[in-house]
Amino acid sequence: MMKRKPGSLMWLTPILLALPVAAALGFAAIRFGAELQNLIQVAIKLAVTK
Amino acid sequence: MSKKTKKNLPAKGWNVPAAILAVLLTMALWATQLGAVSLWAVSSQRLHERVALSQESIDRQMTRIAAEISAIGETHHFDPSPVTAAVTRESVEALNRQTVAWWTGFGATGELQEPPVYHTDLKDVLVKDQGFMQGLEETTVNSTVEQVEARVDEAVRKSVVMVRDELIQGGLQRVTDRVDIPKVLEIIRKLPGLGAAASLLLAGLIALMMSRKIQLAGLYIGGALSGCGLLVLLTLGLLKALRLEASIGEASAALQAQYHHLARILTMESIGLATLMMIVGGLLMAWAVKTLRKYA
Numbered sequence: 420m421m422k423r424k425p426g427s428l429m430w431l432t433p434i435l436l437a438l439p440v441a442a443a444l445g446f447a448a449i450r451f452g453a454e455l456q457n458l459i460q461v462a463i464k465l466a467v468t469k
Numbered sequence: 470m471s472k473k474t475k476k477n478l479p480a481k482g483w484n485v486p487a488a489i490l491a492v493l494l495t496m497a498l499w500a501t502q503l504g505a506v507s508l509w510a511v512s513s514q515r516l517h518e519r520v521a522l523s524q525e526s527i528d529r530q531m532t533r534i535a536a537e538i539s540a541i542g543e544t545h546h547f548d549p550s551p552v553t554a555a556v557t558r559e560s561v562e563a564l565n566r567q568t569v570a571w572w573t574g575f576g577a578t579g580e581l582q583e584p585p586v587y588h589t590d591l592k593d594v595l596v597k598d599q600g601f602m603q604g605l606e607e608t609t610v611n612s613t614v615e616q617v618e619a620r621v622d623e624a625v626r627k628s629v630v631m632v633r634d635e636l637i638q639g640g641l642q643r644v645t646d647r648v649d650i651p652k653v654l655e656i657i658r659k660l661p662g663l664g665a666a667a668s669l670l671l672a673g674l675i676a677l678m679m680s681r682k683i684q685l686a687g688l689y690i691g692g693a694l695s696g697c698g699l700l701v702l703l704t705l706g707l708l709k710a711l712r713l714e715a716s717i718g719e720a721s722a723a724l725q726a727q728y729h730h731l732a733r734i735l736t737m738e739s740i741g742l743a744t745l746m747m748i749v750g751g752l753l754m755a756w757a758v759k760t761l762r763k764y765a
Contacts, residue, residue: 429758432692433750436488436495437699444700448707460716466636467720468627 484685487678491689494671498697498746501664503704506739508661514573516734521565523730529723530561530628537624545617547601551594552617556625560589564629579650581641587625591618631724684757691753698747701739 509516520526535553542549567585575581592614595601605613630637644650672690679686714732718725 424762429688429692429754429761432491432688432754433695433699433747435696436491436689436692437696437703439492440496440499440700441703444703444707448710452707452710456711456716459711459713460719463716463720466633467631467717467724468633 483678487675487685487689490671490675490678491693494668494675494690494693495696495700497664497668497671498693499700499704501661501668502697502701502739502742502746504664505661506735506742508657509738510731510735512573512576512658514569516731517569517573518566520727520731520734521569522562523726526723526726526730527558527561527565529726530565531558533628533723534561534625537628538621541617541620541624545601545613546603547595547598547617551598552591552621555589555591555594556621560587561625561629564625568630575641576654579645579654581637581645584630584637585626587622587629589618589621589625591621628723631721684760687753687757688761691750691757694746694750694753696750698743698750701743701746705736705739 534556535549538553538556539549542552564585564587571582571585592611595614595617596610601613602610672693675689676683676686679689714725714728717728
């Protein structure tokens with residue numbers, strides 16, 4: 420088995436640090452994405468002149 | 470690992486709080502960048518003028534105005550071409566500039582002024598139109614010309630100020646009555662600066678914790694900068710998935726052109742900042758990894 424160079428996994432640091440926010444954003448997108456899209460559509464239709 | 474190097478390493482217990490601070494630093498950097506770009510998008514008069522006066526936006530407004538004038542022409546039996554020509558591109562651009570000044574003025578002072586109006590003089594054009602004059606009595610010419618002028622002025626104004634009057638008069642007025650807008654705006658303007666200060670403080674704390682082996686601080690801070698870049702790209706992707714442009718396009722083609730231009734500028738700025746952060750973060754991490762390998 421090839422020996423891993425020390426520090427070669429350190430490039431995962433940004434992904435690990437971004438993970439909590441990314442997970443929250445992903446959850447919000449899955450859970451509320453469709454509702455938010457509809458809400459925005461209705462708000463735009465109400466606000467903009469025909 | 471030599472004894473000397475081991476002695477220089479920070480105690481193992483510091484890694485966990487430093488990692489937690491690095492997660493907080495990533496969040497602070499992300500929120501600061503999004504806040505700064507949003508604030509710029511809302512308050513910059515130059516940016517709004519660039520968007521409002523873009524060729525495509527004015528083209529769509531002119532197309533809409535021409536269609537409205539044709540409809541008015543059918544009711545009042547006049548040839549729409551000379552009337553459409555009387556509404557010049559320069560006058561529509563000037564109304565766009567006034568609208569941007571009105572909107573950004575509201576953002577700067579919190580005082581809601583009357584939205585800009587448009588006025589065109591069509592009497593000379595209309596009295597030469599035989600179709601229009603046919604069936605009109607001498608006494609009703611002036612009032613009918615005024616009616617047509619009012620309808621054309623309204624069509625031009627609605628093509629430029631695309632928000633419903635009820636929302637401006639009712640909604641915004643109610644907000645300004647109940648909320649101290651200048652105070653709220655002052656706080657909002659300070660938020661990116663506060664975010665940047667919090668980020669500096671967190672980075673300083675990480676550096677302090679890792680002062681016995683500053684390369685590890687480079688790894689955490691570099692990781693946070695790159696992580697923030699990744700989060701900004703993810704946020705842009707999610708915003709794109711909301712398909713705002715299509716929703717706006719269903720309501721108004723002219724507003725869609727403005728949104729398209731604005732979104733392109735903001736996306737390019739955000740991608741530029743995110744790339745810069747990833748490059749700086751990557752360089753910091755590369756330096757950290759390279760020097761840490763020396764001790765391995």
